[in-house]
Amino acid sequence: MTKTGNIVILTGAGISAESGLSTFRDENGLWAQHRIEEVATPEAFARNPARVHRFYNARRKQALHAMPNAAHHALTELQQKWPYDLLLVTQNVDDLHEKSGSRAVHMHGALMRALCAACAHRWDSPADLSVEDTCPACGAHTARPDIVWFGEMPYHMQDILSALQNCDLFAAIGTSGQVYPAAGFVQEALSAGAATVELNLKDSDMSYAFQDQITGPASETVPQWVGRLLSQA
Ligand code: OAD
Numbered sequence: 001m002t003k004t005g006n007i008v009i010l011t012g013a014g015i016s017a018e019s020g021l022s023t024f025r026d027e028n029g030l031w032a033q034h035r036i037e038e039v040a041t042p043e044a045f046a047r048n049p050a051r052v053h054r055f056y057n058a059r060r061k062q063a064l065h066a067m068p069n070a071a072h073h074a075l076t077e078l079q080q081k082w083p084y085d086l087l088l089v090t091q092n093v094d095d096l097h098e099k100s101g102s103r104a105v106h107m108h109g110a111l112m113r114a115l116c117a118a119c120a121h122r123w124d125s126p127a128d129l130s131v132e133d134t135c136p137a138c139g140a141h142t143a144r145p146d147i148v149w150f151g152e153m154p155y156h157m158q159d160i161l162s163a164l165q166n167c168d169l170f171a172a173i174g175t176s177g178q179v180y181p182a183a184g185f186v187q188e189a190l191s192a193g194a195a196t197v198e199l200n201l202k203d204s205d206m207s208y209a210f211q212d213q214i215t216g217p218a219s220e221t222v223p224q225w226v227g228r229l230l231s232q233a
Contacts, residue, residue, distance in 0.1 A: 004233055005168025006085040008160075009075065010185055011104075014174020014200060016096050018219045019066045025176050041150045045117075049131050049144070056145040057128045059093070060111045064127060068100035071173065071222035076101040078226045083233055087163040089156075091175060091182050093147055107154040107182065113146035122146055154181060164188040171225075173199045174218050177206030186210060199225060 013023035023029045038044050039055040079086055079102050088104045090097055093111040097104035109115075114125040114133070121137035125145065133143035148154050164170065170189030177183045186196050186209045198210040199221045207213060214221045 004084065006163070006166055007078075007082065007169045007171065007229075008087045008089065008163050008167045008185070008189065008194075010170070010172045010175060010182060011075075011088070011090045011092060011097070012173065012175025012182075013092060014176075015071050015090075015218045015222070016066070016069075016092055016094055017174065018069045018071070018217060019094075019096055021062060021066050021094055021096075023174075023176075025178065036150055040147075042152060045144055045149070053129050053131065053145075056111065056147065060125065060127060060129075060145075063094040063096075063111050066094065066096060068096040069219045071218035072096050072100035072102065074223040074226040078229065079103065081230055081233070084168075085163070085166070087160070087167075089160055089163075089182075089185075091179070105156045105160065107148070107156055107160065109145070109147040109155065111145065111147070114143050115146035116140065117142040117144045157181065160185070161188065164194075165192050167192060167194045170194045170196045171199065172197075172204075172206070172210070173222060175200070175204065177204040197225070 017023050024031045034055060039052050045052045075088060079088060088102055090104045090106055091108045093109055095112055112125055113122050114129055115122050116135035118140040119138040121135055123136055129143055129145060134141055135143060164185055167189055170186060183206055186206055189196055196210045197212040198207055199214045214225060
């Protein structure tokens, strides 16, 4: 089912998988190789900042060389041509939406940015961020990746919730539906009377909540779905 009108699109790690970036919860995903409690919480950073930096430095280096795939490009075309409001929200911390020319709201932060844990100043991250780095604003040795860790508040929630309350179509692409608040966006959209569609390789934890499902690799399903939407606009 598709409906013309305002659209909110949520993307997850699955959209970047065919660009060579690891997902989190698939077989051999990042959380099969690393413990969340050791690399993705404020407590982990307080205990062992060097280990946390190593983890995100590796992610950043992978992302620096990755190129957007057909799914990212299709969303860029949709964002450029769609005649109504379209908010692209991503849980991804890579910059593949931007590399393809889209504007995306990064609710879980951005690998390419650094954040001062002391004064909240943000700046472009070097490829390797370390405990030696000082904040350009306050000079403290408190540089951290600008990533929303478990236990922290995702960014831009006000704007996202307001777009969901005013949307006619909500699409979730390549996300397992296991991490809130993003996993709850489909319910927000349904409450607003929106049509909902999930695009994924397989069923997710939230599949039951979506009215429509499109199954397959994002590089194939997203361009086809975008083509159908634009032909109806
Ligand atoms: P997950 O790794 O949990 O889920 C990836 C989803 O993508 C799965 O549902 C796969 O079936 C699907 N998938 C994999 N390859 C695909 C492909 N080629 N085409 C379409 N779908 C594909 O990743 P997220 O749902 O993004 O947060 O994870 C959410 C959050 O959990 C992340 O932002 C991260 C993580 O912990 C933080 O680090 C705060």
